[in-house]
Structure formats: structure tokens, C-alpha cells
Amino acid sequence: MTELAILLGLAAAGYGVSRWTQFPAIPFLLAGSLGLSATGAVGDPAFVEDVLFLSVSVLLFVAGTDLSLARVGPFKGTAFLIGVVQFVGLAAAGLGIAYALNYGPTDALYLGLALAASSTIVGVRLLQRRQQMFEPFGRTVLGALLLQDVLVVLLLPGLIRLPDGTAAVVGSLGGTIVLLVGVGVVMKGLVPVLLERELDAETQLLAVLGVLFGFMGVAAWLNVPLFVAAFLAGISLSGFPFSGIVHGEMQPLYDFFSAIFFASLGMAAARPDPTLVGHAALFAGAVLVLTPLIVAVVGEWAGLVARPALESGLLLAQTSELSLVVGLQALVAGQIGGEVFSVIVLTTVFTMMLTPLLTSETVVWELVRWHPSRQSDVLSEVPSNHVLVLGGGRNARPLLRLLRESDYETVVVDEDPTVVDRLRDRGITCVRGDGRDRSVLLEAGGAQARVVVSLLRDPTAVGPLLDYVGDTVPILVRVFEDHEAAWVEAQGGTPIRFAHAAGDAFMDWFRQMQSTAQNEPTPPSP
Missing domain, CATH: 3.40.50.720 (NAD(P)-binding Rossmann-like Domain)
Incomplete structure (x- = not known):
């Protein structure tokens, strides 16, 4: 109970600072948990791991309900192109930087995958706050986030089982595909039935939790990571209007477990030293520079105009909460050490902290002015009566x-x-x-x-x-x-x-x- 009370206290402090500064709470919670880890106040690793895996299941389940492909609308092609090029480009950059810093092959693979995807939580919240969810570039960002999350969900189970041989990797990927089929079954079969029944709030919550536990049960039977099942269960309920019902019923649980997850995450990492902080700053710099550049170029080529293309890149210029899941899963499996996990956590802190600043109106317009395009021609005379x-x-x-x-x-x-x-x-x-x-x-x-x-x-x-x-x-x-x-x-x-x-x-x-x-x-x- 003492450990839980400490985590709740840290969560309350982090959200208080967030409200005061108008920044997302996640970086404050991660930074606080890293500092708390250095004090040794929460010294039970098993407790921390149990809290993390329970929390991340709820978070990814609710996050999945925000990622409906229908919301992307006619911008699926642009979102797909941006999502794939950014994912591959950032993963390659992460691998290159990791090798340059003398990380081993396994550490480099996980660092590359951690850099490849952007944060659904940060991207969606910023779009909602600025009322841009249904603008063309907002839909494009949602589509790119959905694609990248699915790519991580597909790749991580195979990467985790890589030391066990090819058969284990194929089996894990096969189990993930089975769960993807289950997404279609719930979307097309179960959800319409639930909507027709007009269930009361309590029964709706039980139905939602039933879908979540059903996916997780199948995942445990197929030996697929449980976080994969939680995320895909959320996507299966992402269609309108059922996603609104899920949010209404699950929001209190989401808020609680979100605070607990990010408040305890840093405790699983090694105590950061100046070298690890420098490495994380280098990875964060790559994300902050390369992502807007890649997305702006690809977005304009795909049909977006300059400002929305650049703004899309800035909204995607942070590592994902799934990056933390990638590191956590690898840490528990013993495939990376606490030092590598610390680098992933610190990179997430740096990039998530800077995203609200980089996406401000002032920064966006200043960057647009550097666009390599024809400059404005001075009008021959000042127009009138126009x-x-x-x-x-x-x-x-x-x-x-x-x-x-x-x-x-x-x-x-x-x-x-x-x-x-x-x-x-x-x-x-x-x-x-x-x-x-x-x-x-x-x-x-x-x-x-x-x-x-x-x-x-x-x-x-x-x-x-x-x-x-x-x-x-x-x-x-x-x-x-x-x-x-x-x-x-x-x-x-x-x-x-x-x-x-x-x-x-x-x-x-x-x-x-x-x-x-x-x-x-x-x-x-x-």
C-alpha cells in the first residue's frame, strides 16, 4: 500500500504541474518517476511490473478506440504514404544512431522500433484541443498514427520471440493475425448487435470489458503479448457511435491508470547518468528534425499544401507511448538492459515535452517562411475597391x-x-x-x-x-x-x-x- 500511495502522490503532483503549465502531464510524470527511482522509495520491482502491465492494457485499449479508419475518410492514401515513409525513415535513423553509439544489434533494433512510431495520445489530444480532428491534415495525422501503431503491434511480438527461433516468430505473427481477424468479427458482427439492444450503462460497461478480456484470453492462449490484444480490442470498438460509449464508460478508468502507468514507468529504468541523457538527447533531436522534414516533403508530394504538411510533421514529431511498451516488453523479457530502457524513456520525455511548443502558431508560421518556394511578387500598385x-x-x-x-x-x-x-x-x-x-x-x-x-x-x-x-x-x-x-x-x-x-x-x-x-x-x- 505504501508503494501505491507514493505513486498516487506523484501522479497528483504531475497533473497539478501539467494544469499549471498547460503542458501534457506525461513528461512530468515520467520525469518524476525517474527522479523517484533514484531515491529507491519504491523498491519492489515485481509490484512495479504488475502495475505497468495492468495499466498499459487499459491505456492501449482506450487509445485504440480513437483510431477508427472511417475518420480518416478520403485521406487514407496520403496517411498511408506518410505513415510508412516516416516509420521506415525514423527506424533507419534510430538504427544508424544506435550503431554509431556502439549499441549491440538487439539494443539497436529496439531503439529503432521505439523511434519509428509517433504518440497517439499526444497527437489526438492536441488535435481535439485545437478543433482540428476533421481538417484534412488532422485526418491524415490520425491515419498515419493508426498505421504506425498497427505496424508496432505486428512487429513487436515477432521481435520479442526472435531469440526463440523462426518457428516462434511465425507462431507469434500468426496469433496476431488471428486477433486481427477477431477485430473484423467484433466490428461487423458484435457491435451492431450491441447497438440494437440499447443496453443500459452498466451492461454496456460489462460488454466493453467482456470484449477486452476476450481478446486478452485469446492472446494468452496463442502466446501473443497481452498489450497487442488490448490495443486490437480497442480498435474493434472504434466505430461510431460505439467508440463514444466506450469513452464514456472507460474514461474514469483510463484517467486513473494513465496516471499510475506514467508515474511508475521510470522506476523500471536504470538511474540516468549524463551519458544516457546525452544519448537520449541525440535520439530526440533526430525525431524532432527528421520527422517534420520527412512528413512535409512526402505530404506536399501527396497533395497537402505547405502549412498542413509541415504542421502534420510537427504533430508527429515525438516518440509514442507504444515506444515505452516496446522498451518495457523487451526489458521484462531480458533482451535489453535498464540503460537502454532509460534512453527510450528519456527520449519520450524530451519529445513529448517539446511537441506543444513546436506546434504553436508562431513556430509553424516561422518555419513556413523558410519554405523553398517562389517568394511573393510585389504588386505593381496598391489595389482599391476590391x-x-x-x-x-x-x-x-x-x-x-x-x-x-x-x-x-x-x-x-x-x-x-x-x-x-x-x-x-x-x-x-x-x-x-x-x-x-x-x-x-x-x-x-x-x-x-x-x-x-x-x-x-x-x-x-x-x-x-x-x-x-x-x-x-x-x-x-x-x-x-x-x-x-x-x-x-x-x-x-x-x-x-x-x-x-x-x-x-x-x-x-x-x-x-x-x-x-x-x-x-x-x-x-x-
């Missing part, structure tokens, strides 16, 4: 299509070089730059515009424009929340919910202006 559109991405297409049919000149301001190049190829005048920058607004004729339509992701970004033009130009601003609409109104703008609504509002204004112009008397000719 329609100024801030943001020229997918959401602007309906509006721009309508504007091209009108007689009004249109100018688009967008920071993304790929978007600017595509619009210029269609004959649309563009200014490449940040719509919040006063010099860009001057070049685009913000004060001389007939109307401004802002489709920027952050509605408050039009603040400088509202200050600049005052009440002289109508400004329509896309918003998502009530508090955003209230802020825009207070600043003198007109809030419009969603981009299509912004297009409709503009067209209403446009028709009204046309009608007014037609009803005005024509002045006599001199």
Missing part, C-alpha cells in the same frame, strides 16, 4: 469561385507558398504574407478594399486589420465559438460562423450592393 480575402485554403474555394464570376477584383493574402502558387496559376492576385502583418495589409490595400472576408483559423488575428481600417471597410470574420463572435462584434467586425457561411454572407452583401447600385439615379452627362 474584395480582400484573408486565407486562400480549401475553405476559400467556394467564395473564390463565386468571386471569379463577378466583376470585382479579388486579392488573396495567404502565408502558405503552395496555396499562393496554385491561386496565381488560376489567375487570382495574391500577396504572400501573414494577414496579421500591417505591412502585408498595406500592400494588399486593406484600407481601400470594398469588403474584407477573413477565413483565418484564429479570428483574433484580424485585430490589427480592424484597428487599421476602423469603420471604413466591412469586415466579415469566420468564427467557430460564441466568445469569438462576441470579440469580433466588440471590435467592429461582423462574425460569420464557418467558411461557407462567410461566403453566403458575402454574396448577400454583394447582391444588396448590386441592387443599390442599380436603383441609384444615373447622373446626367455633362
Whole structure:
């Protein structure tokens, strides 16, 4: 009980610091557990291992319910390409760095696999917090995470059994395939029946736990690692709307076991020394540099524009909670030592800690400015009596299509070089730059515009424009929340919910202006 009380105390402290700093709790919990390990306060390895394996089963089960292939939608091809290239590229980089640091072949294999996948927990939580789950690049990130998790789940059982010979590896992979077949059976057969029954909350929880324990029972019989069964059981229940039921019933258990897992994980690792910290920093640097570069290049080649491709890479630039499972499973099997496991844990701490910083708006736009694309051509003269559109991405297409049919000149301001190049190829005048920058607004004729339509992701970004033009130009601003609409109104703008609504509002204004112009008397000719 003393060990459990210590772990709960560490978990409470870690979540408290997380809420205060607005960073994910996982790095604080891992760092705290590493520090606690150095004190020797929890000295029972068997207790720590039991806690870890019980906790990770619940975590992976709930995480699997977030990874529905249906959510990826039409971006499956892009997600598959990004996921595979990143996985292979990071695994190769991990192997190369490990060999360069004189790790043995087995240690290098596990380090490479630990670097290959990105964190589902961190990626999904950031997308949910920023309301980007259903944007094209958000769906692409979800698809890449799903693919990478499945690859780890398929590869790790074989890697664990590698010392036992080829027959053991084939048997383990065969058992995993049997569980994958079970995923299809539950999705297509069991879940529809459960939905038709309209079960009460208690029975739903029992049904969910029954699926989890059923998968784990089959895994134990087939000699497949139990974490594989837990993850695949979650995927089998990931379809809408049953995944929402699972989250509602399992969320309290998930929160509890999440805190316990990450608070106890560092205790299974060796005490980190400066050498191990340096190695982890090198591996983390490879993840933070190579992942955005690989994903940005592959994403643009597959059809994403520059900013979403880069933002996808930054969201994927951390090692996964499955990386910790990889290290833990190998440690318990005696295939790696505590030092290698410490490197995996520290790499996860470093990368997860930096991800929220790297994905901030400021960092993303600064990196986009270094994009090797054609720079903005200075307009020959400042336009006037035109329609100024801030943001020229997918959401602007309906509006721009309508504007091209009108007689009004249109100018688009967008920071993304790929978007600017595509619009210029269609004959649309563009200014490449940040719509919040006063010099860009001057070049685009913000004060001389007939109307401004802002489709920027952050509605408050039009603040400088509202200050600049005052009440002289109508400004329509896309918003998502009530508090955003209230802020825009207070600043003198007109809030419009969603981009299509912004297009409709503009067209209403446009028709009204046309009608007014037609009803005005024509002045006599001199």
C-alpha cells in the first residue's frame, strides 16, 4: 500500500504541474518517476511490473478506440504514404544512431522500433484541443498514427520471440493475425448487435470489458503479448457511435491508470547518468528534425499544401507511448538492459515535452517562411475597391469561385507558398504574407478594399486589420465559438460562423450592393 500511495502522490503532483503549465502531464510524470527511482522509495520491482502491465492494457485499449479508419475518410492514401515513409525513415535513423553509439544489434533494433512510431495520445489530444480532428491534415495525422501503431503491434511480438527461433516468430505473427481477424468479427458482427439492444450503462460497461478480456484470453492462449490484444480490442470498438460509449464508460478508468502507468514507468529504468541523457538527447533531436522534414516533403508530394504538411510533421514529431511498451516488453523479457530502457524513456520525455511548443502558431508560421518556394511578387500598385480575402485554403474555394464570376477584383493574402502558387496559376492576385502583418495589409490595400472576408483559423488575428481600417471597410470574420463572435462584434467586425457561411454572407452583401447600385439615379452627362 505504501508503494501505491507514493505513486498516487506523484501522479497528483504531475497533473497539478501539467494544469499549471498547460503542458501534457506525461513528461512530468515520467520525469518524476525517474527522479523517484533514484531515491529507491519504491523498491519492489515485481509490484512495479504488475502495475505497468495492468495499466498499459487499459491505456492501449482506450487509445485504440480513437483510431477508427472511417475518420480518416478520403485521406487514407496520403496517411498511408506518410505513415510508412516516416516509420521506415525514423527506424533507419534510430538504427544508424544506435550503431554509431556502439549499441549491440538487439539494443539497436529496439531503439529503432521505439523511434519509428509517433504518440497517439499526444497527437489526438492536441488535435481535439485545437478543433482540428476533421481538417484534412488532422485526418491524415490520425491515419498515419493508426498505421504506425498497427505496424508496432505486428512487429513487436515477432521481435520479442526472435531469440526463440523462426518457428516462434511465425507462431507469434500468426496469433496476431488471428486477433486481427477477431477485430473484423467484433466490428461487423458484435457491435451492431450491441447497438440494437440499447443496453443500459452498466451492461454496456460489462460488454466493453467482456470484449477486452476476450481478446486478452485469446492472446494468452496463442502466446501473443497481452498489450497487442488490448490495443486490437480497442480498435474493434472504434466505430461510431460505439467508440463514444466506450469513452464514456472507460474514461474514469483510463484517467486513473494513465496516471499510475506514467508515474511508475521510470522506476523500471536504470538511474540516468549524463551519458544516457546525452544519448537520449541525440535520439530526440533526430525525431524532432527528421520527422517534420520527412512528413512535409512526402505530404506536399501527396497533395497537402505547405502549412498542413509541415504542421502534420510537427504533430508527429515525438516518440509514442507504444515506444515505452516496446522498451518495457523487451526489458521484462531480458533482451535489453535498464540503460537502454532509460534512453527510450528519456527520449519520450524530451519529445513529448517539446511537441506543444513546436506546434504553436508562431513556430509553424516561422518555419513556413523558410519554405523553398517562389517568394511573393510585389504588386505593381496598391489595389482599391476590391474584395480582400484573408486565407486562400480549401475553405476559400467556394467564395473564390463565386468571386471569379463577378466583376470585382479579388486579392488573396495567404502565408502558405503552395496555396499562393496554385491561386496565381488560376489567375487570382495574391500577396504572400501573414494577414496579421500591417505591412502585408498595406500592400494588399486593406484600407481601400470594398469588403474584407477573413477565413483565418484564429479570428483574433484580424485585430490589427480592424484597428487599421476602423469603420471604413466591412469586415466579415469566420468564427467557430460564441466568445469569438462576441470579440469580433466588440471590435467592429461582423462574425460569420464557418467558411461557407462567410461566403453566403458575402454574396448577400454583394447582391444588396448590386441592387443599390442599380436603383441609384444615373447622373446626367455633362
